[in-house]
Amino acid sequence: MEYIGIIIVAIFVNNVVLAQFLGICPFLGVSKKVDTAIGMGAAVTFVLTIATIVTFLLQKGLLEPFGIQYLQTITFILVIASLVQMVEIVIKKVSPPLYQALGVFLPLITTNCVILGVAILVIQKDFTLLSSVVYAVATAAGYALALIIFSTIREQLALTKVPKAMQGVPIALITAGILAMAFMGFSGIDQVF
Amino acid sequence: MTKNIRVLINGVVKDNPVFVLLLGMCPALATTSSGINGMSMGLATMFVLICSNIVISTLKNLIPDLVRIPAFIVVIATFVTIVEMVMNAYLPALADSLGIFIPLIVVNCIVLGRAEAFAAKNNVLSSLFDGIGIGLGFTLALTALGLTREFIGTGKMFSVSFFPEDFGMTLFVLAPGAFIALGYLVAIFNKIQRE
Numbered sequence A: 001m002e003y004i005g006i007i008i009v010a011i012f013v014n015n016v017v018l019a020q021f022l023g024i025c026p027f028l029g030v031s032k033k034v035d036t037a038i039g040m041g042a043a044v045t046f047v048l049t050i051a052t053i054v055t056f057l058l059q060k061g062l063l064e065p066f067g068i069q070y071l072q073t074i075t076f077i078l079v080i081a082s083l084v085q086m087v088e089i090v091i092k093k094v095s096p097p098l099y100q101a102l103g104v105f106l107p108l109i110t111t112n113c114v115i116l117g118v119a120i121l122v123i124q125k126d127f128t129l130l131s132s133v134v135y136a137v138a139t140a141a142g143y144a145l146a147l148i149i150f151s152t153i154r155e156q157l158a159l160t161k162v163p164k165a166m167q168g169v170p171i172a173l174i175t176a177g178i179l180a181m182a183f184m185g186f187s188g189i190d191q192v193f
Numbered sequence B: 001m002t003k004n005i006r007v008l009i010n011g012v013v014k015d016n017p018v019f020v021l022l023l024g025m026c027p028a029l030a031t032t033s034s035g036i037n038g039m040s041m042g043l044a045t046m047f048v049l050i051c052s053n054i055v056i057s058t059l060k061n062l063i064p065d066l067v068r069i070p071a072f073i074v075v076i077a078t079f080v081t082i083v084e085m086v087m088n089a090y091l092p093a094l095a096d097s098l099g100i101f102i103p104l105i106v107v108n109c110i111v112l113g114r115a116e117a118f119a120a121k122n123n124v125l126s127s128l129f130d131g132i133g134i135g136l137g138f139t140l141a142l143t144a145l146g147l148t149r150e151f152i153g154t155g156k157m158f159s160v161s162f163f164p165e166d167f168g169m170t171l172f173v174l175a176p177g178a179f180i181a182l183g184y185l186v187a188i189f190n191k192i193q194r195e
Helices: A002-013 A024-029 A036-062 A071-094 A096-109 A111-123 A129-157 A169-185 B004-010 B025-030 B035-059 B067-089 B092-101 B103-107 B109-119 B123-153 B175-194
Strands: none
Touching: A002 A036, A002 B109, A024 A169, A024 B025, A036 A096, A036 A111, A036 A129, A036 B067, A036 B092, A071 A096, A071 A111, A071 B067, A071 B103, A111 A129, A111 B035, A111 B092, A111 B103, A169 B175, B004 B123, B025 B092, B025 B103, B025 B123, B025 B175, B035 B067, B035 B092, B035 B103, B035 B109, B035 B123, B067 B092, B067 B103, B067 B109, B103 B109, B109 B123, B123 B175
């Protein structure tokens, strides 16, 4: 039951993009087509899950026993950056079709603040390893959901006449605002759990 | 000197990181629920930007090209950790409201972007001015966005009341208002720049 609560809250109530504002740059950058949105969503899910496990273990196994939590930011970002590189190399060797699908998005992920954000959040929230993994997967699912919904709207938006100054990013931001408003309708649902 | 002044003005107007380059959107949206929060976030980022620009332009000949990016990230992360620790010690309330976005300055594309695009190619003095310019542009943008949201949402500007809070649109303090307010500000900036 506890895990269902975490999942619902992470996907709908505290959606990572629309309520927590993490990963906005790729959200605006790769949401022009549904295909790329799905690819990015999958890549984020993949990397986020692995990165959260690794950083969680590092925090509990290395930083806390030695009392050097202040090195958290430096350690996490370096680990995430090298992890993304490693994942890229491994996927390229093991599964070329998967690499074809995710390859372009992987380098972009290092600077995606969702990864570092979730890694730090699970430590702050004092989650166990299992609930951290559940939280990471659910957050990534929420990210993919927001990205895919947004990209379908933007495909429509590309065909619409928009005032000159509003074209491109401004209208996309306002659309995201309305989408965020829609997601606000889910708030309170977490009281059930 | 005139070149350095031009670098500085470019950072504020022509290359404004938020309104023109559309970088660093996450903190711009997340921390601007009030003018003062937006400004503090801007200043924290500016500090990191200036320090990392200076250090990276000083070390640019010592850092091997292959490990350039990781080296930059370590320099940036060091200054972010300093900001984080100072804020936790002296401004705990502010550190609380900015929360996770302080450590996330590390992945702010503006900081790494300027290190790679400017500090790694220019001397210390112009990197300093570039840091000040871009940092000032970011701070001004965040303050403007924060003030807009605070004013429409609660009728206040920097906590000075202009109309009763009951008449404010609370939506603008919440998440959707961030997107909508930033969308309109970017559109207005576009319009002014074009003319």
